[in-house]
Structure formats: structure tokens, C-alpha cells
Amino acid sequence: MAYDAEDTRRRIFAAAAAEFAEHGLAGARVERIATAARANKQAIYLYYGSKEKLFAAVLRAKLEEAGAAIRVDPDAVAESVGQLFDWYQEHPELIRLLLWDALEAVEEDAESERERRDAFRRKVERLTGGDAARQLPEETRVRAAQDLLFTVMGLIAWNFAVPRMCRLVLDEETERAALDRRRRTVMEAARTLAAAGGLAGRG
Structure with missing residues (x-):
């Protein structure tokens, strides 16, 4: 199956929204976001740049x-x-x-x-x-x-x-x-x- 970048983005976004709502920026963990999104940490940094930028985007x-x-x-x-x-x-x-x-x-x-x-x-x-x-x-x-x-x-x-x-x-x-x-x-x-x-x- 071909890699679907847009679907990966959506999964990261949904997982990040839940993680940030629960733990805030300081308490959120990129590892947990990646696991919940079924993605790797590199994809998160590739698409959003940093945890702070991901929070702002969410x-x-x-x-x-x-x-x-x-x-x-x-x-x-x-x-x-x-x-x-x-x-x-x-x-x-x-x-x-x-x-x-x-x-x-x-x-x-x-x-x-x-x-x-x-x-x-x-x-x-x-x-x-x-x-x-x-x-x-x-x-x-x-x-x-x-x-x-x-x-x-x-x-x-x-x-x-x-x-x-x-x-x-x-x-x-x-x-x-x-x-x-x-x-x-x-x-x-x-x-x-x-x-x-x-x-x-x-x-």
C-alpha cells in the first residue's frame, strides 16, 4: 500500500489534539502522539517542525x-x-x-x-x-x-x-x-x- 501523507497528517493532528488537551504543551509527549497516530516522530517534525508549532497549529x-x-x-x-x-x-x-x-x-x-x-x-x-x-x-x-x-x-x-x-x-x-x-x-x-x-x- 502506498504511503498516504495526508492521512498521516490527519492522524497526527487528531492524536496531537487529544494529547495537548489532556496534558498541555509542557506535559505532552511527541512519543505518545506518534504512537497514537501510528506514525513516527520524524513525520511529526517533518510536517510541523516542532512540538510548539504543532500545538499552535492544533x-x-x-x-x-x-x-x-x-x-x-x-x-x-x-x-x-x-x-x-x-x-x-x-x-x-x-x-x-x-x-x-x-x-x-x-x-x-x-x-x-x-x-x-x-x-x-x-x-x-x-x-x-x-x-x-x-x-x-x-x-x-x-x-x-x-x-x-x-x-x-x-x-x-x-x-x-x-x-x-x-x-x-x-x-x-x-x-x-x-x-x-x-x-x-x-x-x-x-x-x-x-x-x-x-x-x-x-x-
Whole structure:
């Protein structure tokens, strides 16, 4: 059977995503990634250059996956936030990767950082395109959308970063009940914040 480089890449990527989510950058082991991917260490270094670059590639791809899966509708912010909440619940590895990224202060090359910044700028641009937002001056509109986006990301992510605390604070018997309740609360908070910032109607 001929060597399939693209399939090897996919296996390495999937194994690396699981390894980094579980152990972070410092704790991850290239040997374990290679074993799980049924590949050799040389292939990992050939395709990605280093463990640090592989981590950055995994995180970037997961963020792009989330962005592609959910398009924030400026005229239906709360509904978009509900969909994003569901996506994070189905893909808990992204929250863990983001936490490891923050804890370990992973250095990112300039091109990768620029790509991520541009992706967030596109999201902000979509948020400022709603009917209600058009009455605001452009700078006010952009800053309001940036603040809304980051605040909503925090409102969503914290539930999955500390699920046990979520359950205990809400005094719910199960994590499922706590998350169902939080989903409704986060959606309503997003609706209120969008209206307060002039980015959505108050209806």
C-alpha cells in the first residue's frame, strides 16, 4: 500500500489534539502522539517542525473549526450564542487547549497571531452589520462589538472550564441540569448586552 501523507497528517493532528488537551504543551509527549497516530516522530517534525508549532497549529485549527461551524447573526445574537454554547459543549477540547495556551504562555509566531486577529476582526465586522447597529458611529459600533464578542466568549467558556463549580454554585443535582440552565442564562445575557451596546433591538 502506498504511503498516504495526508492521512498521516490527519492522524497526527487528531492524536496531537487529544494529547495537548489532556496534558498541555509542557506535559505532552511527541512519543505518545506518534504512537497514537501510528506514525513516527520524524513525520511529526517533518510536517510541523516542532512540538510548539504543532500545538499552535492544533489550537488555530480548532478555533477556525468553531468559527466555521457558527456564524454570529447580528440580528439574532442570542440564538447564535446558544449555538456556540452547544458547539463548545460538544467539543470540550477547545476550552482545555485555550486554558493550556493561557497557562503556559505559548509563544505564537507573527503570522499565526495575525491570522487569529483577522478572524476575530471578521467576527466583529459581522456583529456590526445588524440593522440596529447601523445607527451608531463606526468606532462606537466596532468597540461595542469587540466588547460583546469577548464578554460572550467568557460567559460561554467559564461553564466548561469549571463544570463542577457551575453545578455547585447553581445548586443543581447534575452537570446536565446546570448547563441547560446556564445556556438559557447566557443567551438572555447576550441579548441584553447586545441591546445595551446598541447592536441589537430590545425586543
